[in-house]
Amino acid sequence: MPLTDYEIVVGLEVHAELSTRTKMFCSCPNRFGAEPNTQVCPVCLGLPGALPVLNREAVVRAARAGLALHCPIAAFNKFDRKQYFYPDLDKAYQISQFDLPVCGKGHLEADVETSTGTVRRRFGITRIHMEEDAGKLLHSGAAQIGGSESSLVDYNRAGVPLIEIVSEPDLRGPEDAEAYLAALKEILRYLGVSDCNMEEGSLRCDANISVHRPGTPFGTRVEVKNMNSFKNVGKAIVSEAQRQVALIESGGVVTMETRAWDAERSETRAMRGKEEAHDYRYFPEPDLVPLELDEAWVEGVRRGLPELPEAKRRRLEAEHGLPAYDAQVLTESAELADYFEAVVRAGAQPKAASNWIMGELLAALKRLGLGVAEAPVAPGALAAMLKLLDSGVISGKIAKTVFEEMVSGGGDPAAIVERMGLTQVTDSGAIDGFARAAMEAHPAVVAEYRGGKTAGLGFLVGQVMKLSKGKANPALVNEALKRLL
Amino acid sequence: MGLSEKDVDHVARLARIEITPEERSLYLRQLNAVLEHAAGLARVDVSGTPPTAHILPLRNVWRADEPAQGLTREQALANAPDKSKGCFRVPRILE
Secondary structure: OOHHHOEEEEEEEEEEEOOOOEOOOOOOEOOOOOOOOOOEOOOOOOOOOOOOOEEHHHHHHHHHHHHHOOOOEOOEEOOEEEEOOOOOOOOOEEEEOOOOOOEOOEEEEEEEEEOOEEEEEEEEEEEEEEEEOOOEEEOOHHHHHHHOOEEEEEOOOOOOEEEEEEEOOOEOOHHHHHHHHHHHHHHHHHOOOOOOOOOOOOEEEEEEEEEEOOOOOOOOOEEEEEEOOHHHHHHHHHHHHHHHHHHHHOOOOOOOOEEEEEOOOOEEEEOOOOOOOOOOOOEEOOOOOOEEOOHHHHHHHHHOOOOOHHHHHHHHHHHHOOOHHHHHHHOOOHHHHHHHHHHHHOOOOHHHHHHHHHHHHHHHHHHHOOOHHHOOOOHHHHHHHHHHHHOOOOOHHHHHHHHHHHHOOOOOHHHHHHHHOOOOEOOHHHHHHHHHHHHHHOHHHHHHHHOOOOOHHHHHHHHHHHHOOOOEOHHHHHHHHHHHO | OOOOHHHHHHHHHHOOOOOOHHHHHHHHHHHHHHHHHHHHHHHOOOOOOOOOOOOOOOOOOEEOOOOOOOEOHHHHHOOOOOEEOOEEEEEOOOO
């Protein structure tokens, strides 16, 4: 099937649950995992006469996301009612934003892995709007009691604040989609806007997918729902594009419809026909007054923004001379970047600090199952150890021993070095002694070296290090051997 | 202008109500009368009136993000026609 003759065009709609303490329009807790229907009130149950009151923090978070994605924050925006019938929607309408959303057009940059290497691409954002989440239908076995087909409804999630981030149809395949989602997730988490946990449903993604031959107009798009991981979004895009191409190649026509991703069968399948489903009969929500967000308000939000990963990466590269790879790894979480900067502030050389954090520290944290915040080695202690290494008190090999000792609660690095007798040997008399001993033990290597096969030097250095129990200064050992040979 | 019988069927379907052919013609007549009455608004000169999204002169009515006690589960389910395992029980939705 000539999928390669076609170009895949994708736009993503991402729903992110905001990590506010309370729901969007009432003071019920916004918390995952509580017993069913224990975080509800007349407002989120849609009881007659109950009136919604907007959570200011939800607006702040939506605006934060908008600013980070280079979107203008609408000076005037409002809420609308979107009507449809489904048991998870108790009011039979969802409060959303239709024609005047909180954020306008912006963009997101992401590093896309392609067959020819990593490429930085910019994807357009169409808009961001605020809305409330619906409840949850539970279809477990209990729903079948007594042969009567029924569903159970838990409204704890009803009214949880969401933002929907709509992209332009700028993505060209699964790699773009996965890179876009990873970059978006990173930003939303850095900002504290959403915890973006796909398993708990706090980040959800629908994809609008079409195919066309390059140079011809875009094809008819199909909306695919129900993908619960970034990998599945990529797989669903490929599978749906293949379906559309096969359809077109066999003389068929792609129709606008909504399909569900079936992860087990790795294919999309048609959902119930929704010819009228788009007739949501939106109208302005009479129970909520409009929002006017003036420049001063927006500036206030902007001032509260933390440094974003992208800016942090650029700064780490410029300020500390780190390679792009190091900056990338260190900014994977705000905590790790903070840790690095604390080590540097405590006097460590930046590249050395980066090497040790990316290598030994991350390995130790992984082994112990700890987060950066619970690191058993404080930034100041790591910096102190790096100073011992830099000034030649200990060798690189010994430094690893000292670090392990610090990880297991050994305390101050200087004290560890003292206690374990690990100070590097820099005394030339002692080193010459080790060098002579090594040469005497391996006369053949010495003869070869003198005959011009200098490769044996490394071996002799290794022997000296062994004799000194790793404490001899390797540079001085090299010098001594060359001199004596 | 005016609605057609097809429009009435469409609205009935959106509202999930079943109507008989007699009801359809009755509602068609009634809905058209309502629309005709409301069409009077279209004759008002609004050229000097700015569009509005709300009749109240209020903006930015919002609250702090402070949790408060809602209903107990027993209260929440008190009026439910059917319930099970702490949940509302509804007819199964067929997709």
